[in-house]
Each structure stands twice: as structure tokens, then as C-alpha cells.
Amino acid sequence: METKHKKKELTVDQKIKRRNFISFGIFAVLSGAAYEGWQWLYHSPAEEQGVTAGAHKPLRRALNKTELFFRNFFSNNHLVKTYPKERAAKNVRHNSDIGSGGTPNLDNYMLQVKRLSGEVLNISMDQIRALPKTEIVYDFKCVEGWDQIQYWGGLKFIDFIEHFNLAGDTRAAYVGLTTPDKGYYVGLDMPSAVHPQTILAYEMNGKPVPANHGAPVRLIIPVKYGIKNLKRIGSINFSNKRPPDYWAERGYDYYSGL
Ligand SMILES: Nc1nc2c(c(=O)[nH]1)N[C@H]1C(S)=C(S)[C@@H](COP(=O)(O)O)O[C@H]1N2
Ligand SMILES: [Mo]
Numbered sequence: 001m002e003t004k005h006k007k008k009e010l011t012v013d014q015k016i017k018r019r020n021f022i023s024f025g026i027f028a029v030l031s032g033a034a035y036e037g038w039q040w041l042y043h044s045p046a047e048e049q050g051v052t053a054g055a056h057k058p059l060r061r062a063l064n065k066t067e068l069f070f071r072n073f074f075s076n077n078h079l080v081k082t083y084p085k086e087r088a089a090k091n092v093r094h095n096s097d098i099g100s101g102g103t104p105n106l107d108n109y110m111l112q113v114k115r116l117s118g119e120v121l122n123i124s125m126d127q128i129r130a131l132p133k134t135e136i137v138y139d140f141k142c143v144e145g146w147d148q149i150q151y152w153g154g155l156k157f158i159d160f161i162e163h164f165n166l167a168g169d170t171r172a173a174y175v176g177l178t179t180p181d182k183g184y185y186v187g188l189d190m191p192s193a194v195h196p197q198t199i200l201a202y203e204m205n206g207k208p209v210p211a212n213h214g215a216p217v218r219l220i221i222p223v224k225y226g227i228k229n230l231k232r233i234g235s236i237n238f239s240n241k242r243p244p245d246y247w248a249e250r251g252y253d254y255y256s257g258l
Helices: 002-008 012-043 057-073 125-129 157-163 167-171
Strands: 110-114 120-124 134-141 147-156 174-178 185-189 199-204 218-220 235-239
Touching (some): 125 147, 134 199, 147 157
Parallel strands (some): 110 235
Antiparallel strands (some): 110 120, 174 185, 199 218
8 A cells, every 4th residue: 555655664764753743742732731721720710818818719629629528537426536634734835815815804704606697695604604514635736836635624515506506507517706806716617616526615724714725715626726726715606608717818728627
């Protein structure tokens, strides 16, 4: 056959040229595709500012997928490791006091709960202390690299929900918490908020929580890094939108799970 015959006659030099041509063609097509992909990502809308630190939507979607994986991976039955009380640190480490500096006014301290319906409840510390107390000794971890075995006591968040008839509000996707002055705020996914080891802590080492550790009540959420353990809770709200989160706005992972 004519063509077959011609092919046979290609010199080594011609063969190299042809291969180079094909390689370059593939390279050009792939480069083009990569550039198009980059342009698509670059021009894709940024996620809501202030909530997810401005990642482009496709990237955020990928991050959310990983989040989901970890969320399912650690189900509600998965408990954080606990320790005997003797292992708890006597000198509890202290970190930043954004929104919780100074001494709070402990007389008439009220915890505000904003329900999905818009209804607002004001709950006193006496009401909270009157309910069964839960204690936990576990390894508290800060994203800055330190960890310490600590002993906390308070009201399980899920018991709080049940006692104040807030079960209906747990159909919301998130819980948001803020300090009374709104200087520090965190958002939590509902499964972590209702996790059996999450507590509204009013005791540290068996005594009332000191001012610099979040008096009169702070969040202890062992399935999360320290940043989510908001000190001095002023208000709690339920929401289907991601509540604003102080450190997520500054580039930290919104989920911040262990
Ligand atoms: N209100 C408020 N809560 C906060 C913080 C803060 O600056 N303000 N810092 C968080 C961080 S980063 C950590 S590690 C823990 C530290 O708690 P501690 O001071 O009791 O050790 O609190 C968290 N809760
Ligand atoms: Mo931290």
C-alpha cells in the first residue's frame, strides 16, 4: 500500500521531528486547559466575605466536602479520650481574652438564647447551676501548638437544650456564640454542639471558672481546637447560615475539629 510504504521511508530525523511535533501539540493543549481552569477558578465568585475568609467557591466546595467526610467519620458516639482527675493541670494555661477581658459583672448575669423563631430567652446562672453537672478531664488543644490535660465542670449543652425545650432549634445547621460585648464569636456545626462532651462550663478544677478563663460560663467543646471554646458566653443563637466566626474570618479553618 502506498501510505504504508511511505511511512517506512521516514528517516530517523523525520521521526524525531514528528514526535516532537506531537509532544508539543499535547503540551500546548494541556497548557491551554490548565490556563482555562485557572481562569475559571480565578473568576469564580468568592464565598461570602467574613464567613469563610474569601476562598473561591469551587475551593470552598472542596473544603466543605472534606469537612463532611470528617464529620461523618467521627459520629456522635465517638468520644474524646478522658483522664483521671489527678492528671489534670493545677496551673491551667491561659490564652487570649478577646471579648472577655477584665472582670464581668456577675450579679444578674444572663445568658441570652435567640431561638430560630426569633423568641429570646434570658437564662440566669442559678438556673444553669441547678441542673445536673457533668465533669470532664481531657486534653485541651490550642492551634498554636500547646495542649494540656484540664478538668472542667458544667452543664452538658445537650442537657441545656432539652431542659429549656430547645430541641426543635437543633434542626438548624449551626449554633453561634458571642461574648456579651460581641468582641469574640464562634460558629459551630450542630453535630459538634450537641456532642455529649460539649459543656457550658462554670467550674474549672472544681471551683468557679476564674475571670480570665471565661467566668461565669464558657464553652468547653473537646471535639474542637481551643479557638472554638469561647470564654464568657453572652448569647447563643441557632442558624441555618454559618454564624460569623472570629478566627475563620482571619483565615483559620471554620470547622477546626480535631
Ligand atoms: N472570649 C474569648 N474566648 C476565647 C479566646 C479569646 O480570645 N476570647 N481565645 C480562645 C483560644 S485561642 C483558646 S486556646 C482558649 C484558651 O482558653 P484559656 O485562656 O482558658 O486557656 O480560649 C478560646 N476562647
Ligand atoms: Mo488557641
